[in-house]
Amino acid sequence: MKQVHIMDHPLIQHKLSIIRDKTTGVKEFREVINEIAMLLCYEATRDFPLKEVEIETPVAFTKTKVISGKKVAIVPILRAGLGMVDGILNLVPAAKVGHIGLYRDPETLQPVEYYCKFPNDISERDVIVLDPMLATGGSASAAIQFIKNYGVKNIKLMCIIASPEGIAKMQADHPDVEIFCAAKDERLNDHGYIVPGLGDAGDRIFGTK
Ligand code: PRP
Numbered sequence: 001m002k003q004v005h006i007m008d009h010p011l012i013q014h015k016l017s018i019i020r021d022k023t024t025g026v027k028e029f030r031e032v033i034n035e036i037a038m039l040l041c042y043e044a045t046r047d048f049p050l051k052e053v054e055i056e057t058p059v060a061f062t063k064t065k066v067i068s069g070k071k072v073a074i075v076p077i078l079r080a081g082l083g084m085v086d087g088i089l090n091l092v093p094a095a096k097v098g099h100i101g102l103y104r105d106p107e108t109l110q111p112v113e114y115y116c117k118f119p120n121d122i123s124e125r126d127v128i129v130l131d132p133m134l135a136t137g138g139s140a141s142a143a144i145q146f147i148k149n150y151g152v153k154n155i156k157l158m159c160i161i162a163s164p165e166g167i168a169k170m171q172a173d174h175p176d177v178e179i180f181c182a183a184k185d186e187r188l189n190d191h192g193y194i195v196p197g198l199g200d201a202g203d204r205i206f207g208t209k
């Protein structure tokens with residue numbers, strides 16, 4: 001089973017406190033979500049392969065390393081995953097971006113798909129799926145199954161807050177997917193919200209409530 005990385009770096013913990021706070025406004029919430037995504041990306045790309053190239057500095061010729069290997073696609077789960085895209089593209093600007101639209105039915109908590117658009121060559125890419133909240137795990141699991149159906153072999157999931165239930169579901173459904181998150185919270189409440197969590201991530205990013 002692939003590892004679950006819970007990144008408790010002080011910068012991440014500090015930024016998490018900002019987005020958990022219910023008095024934080026939309027502008028700051030959006031900025032900090034992207035900053036955390038960027039910090040998570042640093043760890044999620046640690047295994048990127050390198051190749052040696054020769055370059056000339058102002059002083060001498062030297063051998064140095066650049067990223068090689070498979071190309072990357074990031075796939076935000078709409079809507080809230082969109083809030084993490086710019087943070088990742090700051091560090092991996094050549095990544096292509098696919099989109100998958102899922103919303104959670106408020107009664108059944110089951111994910112309902114409403115949109116999908118992937119790069120044509122997605123099956124040849126490594127994919128990082130983005131969603132700030134891993135609650136029941138239904139949305140992430142369904143999105144990842146969808147991406148696997150396109151023939152993608154190497155998938156990582158990046159979220160900001162995960163519940164124990166969501167991690168367990170991911171490990172049961174997709175043990176081959178490595179998870180990177182900023183915090184593992186206590187539990188879900190009766191409405192499927194993460195406790196203490198940060199509330200509804202989509203509404204807080206887009207100001208819809
Ligand atoms: C939220 C969140 C996840 C999902 C997590 O999306 O962004 O996609 O819920 O819950 P789960 O793990 O129980 O599936 P939501 O359905 O609220 O849609 P939105 O992003 O459009 O607001």
Ligand code: URA
Binds near residue numbers: 195
């Ligand atoms: N979706 C959210 O946005 N927040 C939660 O706590 C659970 C699901």
